[in-house]
Amino acid sequence: MKLPNVLRGKLVTDSQIIDDGAVVFDEVVLKAGVASEILTDEEAEAAVNVEGYILPGLVDVHCHGGGGESFPNAETTDQALVAIMEHRKHGTTSLVASGVTAAADVLEARAKTLTELCKAGELAGIHFEGPFVSHERCGAQDPTYIVDPDPQLTSKLIDICEGYCVTMTLAPEKPKAYGPGSVAEALIEGGALPSWGHTDSGPEHVRAALEYSREKLSETAPRSPKATATHLFNGMRPIHHRDPGPVPEFLADAAGDGAILELIADGVHVAPDMVRAVYETLGRDALVFVTDAMAATGMPDGSYQLGPQAVTVKDGVARLTGGDSIAGGTSHLLDQVRLLVEGGYVPLVDAVYMATKQGASILGDDTIGHLNAGAKGDVLVVDEKFAPVSVYRRGELV
Secondary structure, eight states, X not given: OOOOEEEEEEEEOSSOEEEEEEEEESSBEEEEEEHHHHOOHHXXXXXXXXXXXXXXXXEEEEEXXXXXXEGGGOOSHHHHHHHHHHHHTTTEEEEEEEEOSOOHXXXXXXXXXXXXXXXXXXXXXXXXXXXXOOSTTOTTSOGGGOOOOOHHHHHHHHHHHTTOXXXXXXXXXXXXXXXXXXXXXXXXXXXXXXXXXXXOOOHHHHHHHHXXXXXXXXXXXXXXXXXXXXSTTTTBOOOOTTSOOXXXXXXXXXHTTOXXXXXXXXXXSSOHHHHHHHHHHHOGGGEEEOOOBOTTTTSOSEXXXXXXXXXXXXXXXXXXXXXXXXXXXXXXXXXXXXXHHHTTSSOHHHHHHHTTHHHHHHHTOTTSSSOSTTSBOOEEEXXXXXXXXXXXXXXXXX
């Protein structure tokens, strides 16, 4: 009989760092806590001593690719698996694959491929970023394929995903975005969440969309009782005190225990000082770190593809070829934890929480994002500089 894994070292929990902590796990976590209190003599003898930190496996709910492959362009499961493994080997053990705005037949085809990987347990879910977004704030979304919200297409995509559609990004100012007979209604009734973003809206539509989301989710909470906002600040009209745009409404709603706000905390999309300010204002339960990563993650500078759009990566920053728009991220989620913690912007416990437990709450999965007994055996070991040392997924070394 195979003995469970036993790791001993600085254990990061939801609330503290246990200096002499331990976790015992196979496919699931059997126990975790203070080493001297939970380990038998046999387990203490077998324990692998960790020099850095023991973390839960990370959870990324907005990712377009990595390792040279892109989910919006993956025609086979093997192509998509390359991107999954790029992030998994850096500690992201639960990953939501994100599409981009494209023609309906392309969205349907990608949904079928990605659903196969969800059913196989390789992906945690699917996120559609578009096609019901703002032309004015499309960012790297191809405006050719942006259309008005279509509840019928939404329902078709949800059906193809067989319960694995987690979120869809849409602009609240578009017709039929929210309210009876809307895309938001189709999403929530189909088991998914509206993620408001890529928007040029003023306050009125954002507030109304968030209020509708809250009311509808209170009736039928498919995964989480909270809507989300797609990468706060990015793909949105910026704040001005005489033309507030959408951002203050997202902040206000989140402050009232409403929406969970995505942040691409990579130092490129949002300045670390802004991440700190939002975190200190709203607290960790309002925020989730996401990568928005594209194919160039883990790869050298050069030319890549993000859906129908050509992308050029220079100095690690992805932009539309020949343009200025940032075209996705190139960080792993662990890179964001490292940046914020080493820079002194966010305490380690809370940075890990926003890179684990928050994504799990959006997925509605209480078996991931933490190391309490009964959780899946997803464990990440990092060194003192937060570089990955070993990654376990369902108890198996990646």
